Amino acid sequence: MLRLSPPGFERLFQSPVLSATFGGGEANVAISLAHFGLHSCYVTRLPAHAIGEGAMRTLRGEGVDTSYVVRGGDRVGIYFAETGASQRASTVVYDRAHSAISEMAADAVDWSAVMSGAAWFHVTGITPALGDNAAAATCAAIRAAKAAGARVSVDLNFRKKLWSESRAQRTMKPLMRDVDVVIANEEDLQSVLGIAVAGADVTGGALDASGYRAAAERVTRVLWDASSRTLHQSQRYVVRLVDRIGGGDSFAAGFIYASLDGRPPDAALRFAVAASALKQTIYGDFNRVTVAEVEALAHGDVSGRVQR
Amino acid sequence: MLRLSPPGFERLFQSPVLSATFGGGEANVAISLAHFGLHSCYVTRLPAHAIGEGAMRTLRGEGVDTSYVVRGGDRVGIYFAETGASQRASTVVYDRAHSAISEMAADAVDWSAVMSGAAWFHVTGITPALGDNAAAATCAAIRAAKAAGARVSVDLNFRKKLWSESRAQRTMKPLMRDVDVVIANEEDLQSVLGIAVAGADVTGGALDASGYRAAAERVTRVLWDASSRTLHQSQRYVVRLVDRIGGGDSFAAGFIYASLDGRPPDAALRFAVAASALKQTIYGDFNRVTVAEVEALAHGDVSGRVQR
Amino acid sequence: MLRLSPPGFERLFQSPVLSATFGGGEANVAISLAHFGLHSCYVTRLPAHAIGEGAMRTLRGEGVDTSYVVRGGDRVGIYFAETGASQRASTVVYDRAHSAISEMAADAVDWSAVMSGAAWFHVTGITPALGDNAAAATCAAIRAAKAAGARVSVDLNFRKKLWSESRAQRTMKPLMRDVDVVIANEEDLQSVLGIAVAGADVTGGALDASGYRAAAERVTRVLWDASSRTLHQSQRYVVRLVDRIGGGDSFAAGFIYASLDGRPPDAALRFAVAASALKQTIYGDFNRVTVAEVEALAHGDVSGRVQR
Amino acid sequence: MLRLSPPGFERLFQSPVLSATFGGGEANVAISLAHFGLHSCYVTRLPAHAIGEGAMRTLRGEGVDTSYVVRGGDRVGIYFAETGASQRASTVVYDRAHSAISEMAADAVDWSAVMSGAAWFHVTGITPALGDNAAAATCAAIRAAKAAGARVSVDLNFRKKLWSESRAQRTMKPLMRDVDVVIANEEDLQSVLGIAVAGADVTGGALDASGYRAAAERVTRVLWDASSRTLHQSQRYVVRLVDRIGGGDSFAAGFIYASLDGRPPDAALRFAVAASALKQTIYGDFNRVTVAEVEALAHGDVSGRVQR
Amino acid sequence: MLRLSPPGFERLFQSPVLSATFGGGEANVAISLAHFGLHSCYVTRLPAHAIGEGAMRTLRGEGVDTSYVVRGGDRVGIYFAETGASQRASTVVYDRAHSAISEMAADAVDWSAVMSGAAWFHVTGITPALGDNAAAATCAAIRAAKAAGARVSVDLNFRKKLWSESRAQRTMKPLMRDVDVVIANEEDLQSVLGIAVAGADVTGGALDASGYRAAAERVTRVLWDASSRTLHQSQRYVVRLVDRIGGGDSFAAGFIYASLDGRPPDAALRFAVAASALKQTIYGDFNRVTVAEVEALAHGDVSGRVQR
Amino acid sequence: MLRLSPPGFERLFQSPVLSATFGGGEANVAISLAHFGLHSCYVTRLPAHAIGEGAMRTLRGEGVDTSYVVRGGDRVGIYFAETGASQRASTVVYDRAHSAISEMAADAVDWSAVMSGAAWFHVTGITPALGDNAAAATCAAIRAAKAAGARVSVDLNFRKKLWSESRAQRTMKPLMRDVDVVIANEEDLQSVLGIAVAGADVTGGALDASGYRAAAERVTRVLWDASSRTLHQSQRYVVRLVDRIGGGDSFAAGFIYASLDGRPPDAALRFAVAASALKQTIYGDFNRVTVAEVEALAHGDVSGRVQR
Numbered sequence A, B, C, D, E, F: 001m002l003r004l005s006p007p008g009f010e011r012l013f014q015s016p017v018l019s020a021t022f023g024g025g026e027a028n029v030a031i032s033l034a035h036f037g038l039h040s041c042y043v044t045r046l047p048a049h050a051i052g053e054g055a056m057r058t059l060r061g062e063g064v065d066t067s068y069v070v071r072g073g074d075r076v077g078i079y080f081a082e083t084g085a086s087q088r089a090s091t092v093v094y095d096r097a098h099s100a101i102s103e104m105a106a107d108a109v110d111w112s113a114v115m116s117g118a119a120w121f122h123v124t125g126i127t128p129a130l131g132d133n134a135a136a137a138t139c140a141a142i143r144a145a146k147a148a149g150a151r152v153s154v155d156l157n158f159r160k161k162l163w164s165e166s167r168a169q170r171t172m173k174p175l176m177r178d179v180d181v182v183i184a185n186e187e188d189l190q191s192v193l194g195i196a197v198a199g200a201d202v203t204g205g206a207l208d209a210s211g212y213r214a215a216a217e218r219v220t221r222v223l224w225d226a227s228s229r230t231l232h233q234s235q236r237y238v239v240r241l242v243d244r245i246g247g248g249d250s251f252a253a254g255f256i257y258a259s260l261d262g263r264p265p266d267a268a269l270r271f272a273v274a275a276s277a278l279k280q281t282i283y284g285d286f287n288r289v290t291v292a293e294v295e296a297l298a299h300g301d302v303s304g305r306v307q308r
Helices: A025-033 A050-061 A113-116 A132-146 A165-178 A187-191 A209-219 A221-225 A229-233 A247-260 A267-277 A289-297 B025-035 B051-059 B111-115 B130-149 B163-176 B188-195 B209-219 B221-225 B229-233 B247-260 B265-279 B293-300 C025-034 C049-060 C111-113 C132-147 C165-178 C186-193 C208-219 C222-226 C227-235 C247-260 C265-279 C291-297 D024-034 D050-061 D111-115 D132-147 D166-176 D186-193 D209-219 D223-224 D229-233 D249-262 D265-279 D290-298 E025-035 E050-061 E113-114 E132-147 E164-178 E186-193 E207-217 E221-225 E230-232 E245-259 E265-279 E292-300 F024-033 F050-061 F111-115 F132-147 F164-176 F186-193 F208-217 F221-225 F228-233 F247-260 F265-279 F291-298
Strands: A001-004 A016-022 A079-082 A091-095 A122-123 A152-156 A181-183 B002-005 B018-023 B078-082 B091-095 B120-124 B151-155 B181-185 C002-005 C017-022 C079-081 C093-097 C120-122 C152-157 C181-183 D002-005 D017-022 D076-084 D091-095 D120-124 D151-155 D181-183 E002-005 E017-022 E078-084 E091-095 E120-124 E151-155 E181-183 F002-005 F018-020 F078-084 F092-097 F120-124 F151-155 F181-182
Touching: A001 A050, A025 A050, A025 A122, A025 A247, A050 B078, A050 B091, A050 E050, A050 F111, A079 B051, A091 B051, A113 A132, A122 A132, A122 A247, A132 A152, A132 A165, A152 A165, A152 A247, A165 A187, A165 D050, A181 A247, A247 A267, A267 A289, B002 B051, B018 B051, B018 F151, B025 B051, B025 B120, B025 B247, B051 C049, B111 B130, B111 D290, B120 B130, B130 B151, B130 B163, B151 B163, B151 B247, B151 C227, B151 F078, B163 B188, B181 B247, B247 B265, B265 B293, C002 C049, C025 C049, C025 C120, C025 C247, C049 D076, C049 D091, C079 D050, C093 D050, C111 C132, C120 C132, C120 C247, C132 C152, C132 C165, C132 D017, C152 C165, C152 C247, C165 C186, C181 C247, C247 C265, C265 C291, D002 D050, D002 E186, D017 D050, D024 D050, D024 D249, D120 D132, D120 D249, D132 D166, D151 D166, D151 D249, D166 D186, D181 D249, D249 D265, D265 D290, D265 E207, E002 E050, E017 E050, E025 E050, E025 E120, E025 E245, E050 F078, E050 F092, E078 F050, E091 F050, E113 E132, E113 F050, E120 E132, E120 E245, E120 E265, E132 E151, E132 E164, E151 E164, E151 F208, E164 E186, E181 E245, E245 E265, F002 F050, F024 F050, F024 F247, F111 F132, F120 F132, F120 F247, F132 F151, F132 F164, F151 F247, F164 F186, F181 F247, F247 F265, F265 F291
Parallel strands: A001 A079, A122 A152, A152 A181, B002 B078, B120 B151, B151 B181, C002 C079, C120 C152, C152 C181, D002 D076, D120 D151, D151 D181, E002 E078, E120 E151, E151 E181, F002 F078, F120 F151, F151 F181
Antiparallel strands: A001 A016, A016 B018, A079 A091, B002 B018, B078 B091, C002 C017, C017 D017, C079 C093, D002 D017, D076 D091, E002 E017, E017 F018, E078 E091, F002 F018, F078 F092
């Protein structure tokens, strides 16, 4: 998607200028993985015009393999994002109906070719929410990934403006069978998988870790095997936010990288949380950090001295 | 529409910044007339969200009466505009399908209330091209304008990406009956009204004035009465272009202002051409000039000395 | 006034660029009320040139009724404002002597026409400090407001560079008779009304609430009726400041809106404080927030999650 | 003066940003001379606050000796300048009444100390137009310059918004006795010295050189000695203007530099015209060029090849 | 190289901001060819730090194959480029001594692997001028290209600050044996190949085409076969320059593309000149245009109408 | 040095723009002292081209005496600095090999002329680390300062990328004999002077003050006389960092100013710490604050109210 944001902490159209970058769940994960040094391939559909070309240039520049991107359709989805400050929340206005990807036929991509040799496939719950075509494509992609021996992760990311809970559950529950790792917050679990999280009071700011764990045990094999308790005991960072958007995607990318690197779940979690914290100090959707930078934070260097 | 342009003469996404302004045929005319000091009322449909609100703020700020704007719909149409330079033409990528105005019901506006007391109604050929709803609304508006005793002008503005010539002719020809002033270039005449202009070779840069006049005589009563020859004898400006977009709208606004001011057609034409020339020295869709500034140019001050 | 500020946290002329916006006590209140959806009319005097026109465009754009603005005079007052950071305070250099409003004759405005139908009139102590003309105009305006049945609020805002305490008291005390709501900090009370606030030690950062309440009881009827204790028990926000200027005006606008909406004083205070907190997260003088956004904060949503 | 200009070719307040630089007749000349490598001393009065300090920083940075600048007063004069394009003229709105310099007492400066050792003194007709104090100071300065053996030049620069022709003539004519070089356009000659220039039709763009020469002979000894015909035969540049303001001051500085360098009038004129042409390709009031760059143009290198 | 330029037409450090892009002879050609849709591979040496990484990101983003880039060395060469305007020439200050590429061993690249399957190899005379290592690498590369059956082009680009004419001739003349296409201006021919061009008077602006042709016949076989006369009869564009730098590289890329596309020399020349003209309307080193855009200009559409 | 930084909190080349300012240890101290109102003279070597000229302009503009700057050499050292945020540290990439200063002969400066009348000489440990020439120059400068009766301070500032500990100690230890004040953190003491600081754990964030004191006693006479305990009991500020770079230089300048002003060590320390805190709220290397602003903070005004 094309992301349009006013400068700094301004509200939309306070000045006649927008920062124009590209982003979106799976793209953010792909780019983060490329920055971590992995071969990362992103599949989507983009129009042949200058806006689609701009998205291609960004993906390629950040090191992502774009050879399976399908060219076609009329528009790139857009979202207008205001960066909040302090008590003022960040806000997003979506304008993504009729985007090229939402209208892509499920068989427009040769999924078995894409997945051949892949170690991991990641998708978010936003993609199947875009429409029947996109849901069918998601389904085909997961199946092909599984067949190719790749591990599969899904970030549930429930978006109530895109679909209802019942439609989400009807679509997503059957997919879970082939999914190895589920990333979710307490709202996602409830809305997309129908799993209640005891003690969740989101607007209050405090989450009851125990309730979360109970829910987590039911859906994430990986985390359970590694003792889900580590989820809630991972390090915590008080981040002075520069840009909140993409924090979840950075977590996913961190977790995928560390898992592929053979680290145990608690170490993967620590890496993922540090990656996510760093992302939130960087403007834009992308987590422009190296493995070394994430490691430094995960291992506790908080002196803040200038790195010369 | 929301207009998104890269800075200066850059190509799209050359830097991660877009100038974000608002514009579009009829809005440009309304704003130009407000800058000329007339009471100018603009009717459209805009969503209730931050992008629609930004459009409202711009219209109000430039002095346009927005009390008849209908709020609703999902999106504001967008166009991406690159400013060309020298041999490189300006280019526009439209993303305006499904805009709020294109989905407005014809009876969403109380046209007779809008037109009550109006002296002039202006519309472009782009609006009816947006779809059946918009075409019906255009038709209703013109009828109400006529009933209220207002003069009616149409800028044909044929857009081949929006509709075919045959659909354009089927829609527009019946409307011509109630139209007092038609503004058009030679392509518009051919495409929208089916009137061939002898000797027109657009890409060659030179227009055969006589062929144009022959065509003009058939469609513009006003200009005929004023002796259409003046059309081709109006002053000509070699403009070092800052921004070409909106030049036609500024011509229309200039002609409307001067006509309402009671000036004869040749004087109105001179005023309109000067207004259009000034617009092209100003960034953005809007003609940010006063009547005094247009008069100064129309009366021949080209010394270029700093006005202190 | 025209506000000129260096970008971000820079000091003046650190780079050759200034952010140019408009602002000033009463204008900020009027604009905030317009954003809250009220019909809000602002009266001032502005020169006919491009700087005055820029101020008009801003006021209109933000939704304020400018039909009673008097055009004339030579200059728009200017203030140069540096945004502080952390231990470095924000600083303001004023250049507003001889502004159009300071030289406006008291009878240049038909105050009874302005006030006809008005529900509330708000003015700050800065306006009468600008000179004898402005003081006379303030007096006439308050009298007309009272006569029209409007409630009257004054934000004392003592500015020691504009007048002495004795001149302030001589001018302001007689006006108090017709004032329903007084907004002030402890310095204002002392300087403008001669009321000592026990325990106030401004530079130390901590205010003794009890001393403040004792003073408040003597001047603000409204708050007294509602039990002034709520003043000091209102919620408190630790705001990461983006722009401190206009915080007091946003408080005033919040209080006026909530009062006109029929809310009791403690609820009005809660709304006003939340409004003021949000303002300080927004660049510029204006509080660009809706009632819904203020309500969300006043009712305690501090999760900070992105609003999608 | 503080110069505030919108970015590029925008009109004032089209975006909420102003370029903030410093400039003004004599300062521009002083800075140009410093860039040419001469010891250049500028005398004025500037307030002690941040705006005055900004002006000081600029003058020092550009290499001007500021040791005789008097600190005091309330404000730095301001002018708002829009850069025109093509048929749209550049416009300036002045806000310089009550500036520190306009209120400086004539004896605030020890003129004989300033002039001791000076080779040339330059002043414009704008300074004495600022008021009686400034006129007296100008008079004292010229007298001291003459006494110190310096040559004296005056750029007439008539500003009709500052004073009438009769007041200008009453003030300026007596000063002419001590002036060695007068720089003027045909309007200045008429307004300030009462000398009519035959054939001058400014708005038409074409000047009748012969009429100009006749006038020139009466006032400029220097040019007459050098045969004023060279004035009209100097090279001419078709400049694609970046910024017209300061062109006259650059001419003055070029003429002063070349004269002090011992070049004959026609060579000085050629250098001055080339300097002025280069200035108009540079944004801001100052002529940021070296002697070598002016020479290159004056000697005819127009290949435009990149200088590597 | 990293290119650092002040904004717009400013001089260096006029404001505290530099546009930071990447560029340089062969990179510009590679990127232009990628934009034309060819598989384009660029070989250089770049440090492993953030500046080297930035260069990599740009190359990849613009579609260039970077798989043969060697990582190592301490610095990326830098050049500071001011964009001239009108009579003021563009100027460049180089800071490229000790760049990573200048210190690359000739055998750091497996040239036969690089050239395997290549259809064309292009290099400029700047590379061998960087030092003995770079000259040896250039030599090895050309030999490998020839061995692989690729055509070889050299843009002479004499830089007198990098080497003397005698050193240039000693290095370059032996290479010519394996070169199919030489691109040069009259100075390059003289300095690098010792071929005098009769009638060349560069600073005067006018080139004697016949003298040029005589020289051209001796060095460019390709052009001779195609009758060198077409060189001087190619279309000419009066370009309002946005950025002159990279014009020669765009010409080279245009000629290479068209030649590889099988077009005869005169058509290739027409395409190359049109490509070069378009480049000069685009900011930065790169020619951000498609084949279709070049064709449109080469075939004569100069109407300048907005492309919608 | 030329400092190139991406805008705000961006990473390098995230957008194609760099903030271009000048800075570097001793220059920062000289400029801070000039802002405090002292006569401050900076000695270095700068090339004669536009980049060297830009550095000169900055130094002069900030009020530093540049009359002893030697002009020559090829390049100005460059450093690329990213501003960190929260857990992400600021990072610096140096590109300063072969800078003009690093290649300056020790006798290029007439040190006894420079030091004549000087009250204080300050240098950092970075300068001698640049190479043998620079080390010899440092040595000569210190000797001349001592001979002229000036006090001498050295900020050790160990840079491991410039030299080894053993080379640093071999160079710096002999210089210490003539040094009155040493400024250092615990790493500098260890690396440059070989003095171990007990309990220092830098990356952990907490420093054991007692270990630091023990080390301090051995090297800083001045602080010992004043009871070094005050070092660790000085006020502490929790600064929301805008720009960390230059904090140490601001401390040095604050300490020098206060010492020259005759204040006792504990007061000098308090002033220095307050100065350093303010610096970190200001973008760029320079501490753009006055004595009055530092005093206000040192004396405890933390109300944060807008200074009007």
